[in-house]
Amino acid sequence: MVKAIKVVALGSLLAASALYGASTAACAGCHGQQFEKKALGKSKIVKDMSKEDIVKALKGYKDGTYGGDMKGMMTGQVKALSDADMEAIAASIKGGGDTKAAPAAEAAEAPKEEAKKVVDINAKVADPKRLDAEDLGNKKEVEENVLGLRKTSLFDEKVTPADAGTKDERPAPGTAPKFERAYVNAPPMIPHSVEGLLPITRKSNQCLGCHMPDKAKAVGATPLPKSHFTNYRPNTKLSDKGEIIKEGKTITNTSDVKTVAHSLKTLSNARFNCSQCHAPQANIKTAVGNTFKSDGLTDELKSKSNLVDVINNGVK
16 A cells, blocks of 8 residues: 555545545545544544444535535535445445455555646647637628627527537645646646635635645645735724824825734734635636736746735835
8 A cells, every 4th residue: 555645635535436436545634644633623533433434424415414624625625435345445444355455555646646737727728720800800701690709690689699508627635736827927727626615704714724834745736825914004093082094104195004923823814715816617618718828927937926015125
C-alpha cells in the first residue's frame, strides 16, 4: 500500500469512489490517520464508532436521514455509493481488511500529478477559426438566425434558445487540475465539485476546512493568501462629541479616508464568503467566442496572485 500520499476529506473519497474503490486512504486529511479527529472540527470521531454505526451514517447521508453540520456536504457526496461500497469502507476503518487499498492509492496518485497542470479554459472559446467565422462585422450579409445569443430566427417567437447542455461534473476536491486565471489577479476559479459545500453561511464555511494555511498543505489544497488575512478598512468610530475618528485622528471631511493595512490572525470578515468571488466551472459550449486578452498575464501570474503587493503599493 502506498503510504506517502496527500489525502483529502472523506467526502472527496466518497464522491470519487467509482474511480478509487472503497479505500479509506483519502480520509486521513480531515479524519486523521487513525480516524481520531473531528473532520472540519464538526464530525464525530470515527474511530469511536462501531462498524454498524459507520454504515448507518453513510446510508443516512445518502437518503438524507442522518447528519448534523456535515449533512450538507456529505449527502451529495455519497449518492454514488452502493451498499457494498459502504460496507467495505466501514470494514476497512474498523480493521476488517484493506479493501482495494493498493489500487485506490495508486489511482489517487494520478490525479495529483494532473493537478500540477494549469488548464486554459479559454482555449476552445478563443479558437481563431471560430472567432473568424463569428466576425459578423466584416461580413457583407448576415442572416437573422445568427444574430443574438439564441441563434434562431428573430421572427419566430415560439422558438426558445437551445439548452446549453450544462454539465457540472467536476472532480472531487483534491483531484482536479487548476484553471488558468483569465486576467492578472483574477479570483481563481473553483476546479472541483462544490456539491454539498454551498451555500456558505455565517455559521458554516466548509472551504476553510481545507484552504486555511495551517491545513492546506496536509490535504494538497491551495492555501488562502495574505490578502485574505488583511483588513484594508480604516478603524473608524464616533467620539463622545460626535466627531469622526479614523485611525486615531479626528477628521472633518468624511471622504478623507486613508488606505491602511491591518494584519489579522484570523480570516478577514470581508473574505469569509468565498463564493462571492470564486465561482465553480461548468462544461458548456459557449454561445459566442471570447476575444478578451489580458495585459501582463505572465505564465507565473496564470496560476499565482500578487494582489497583496499591488494593494500595498497604495498603503501608507
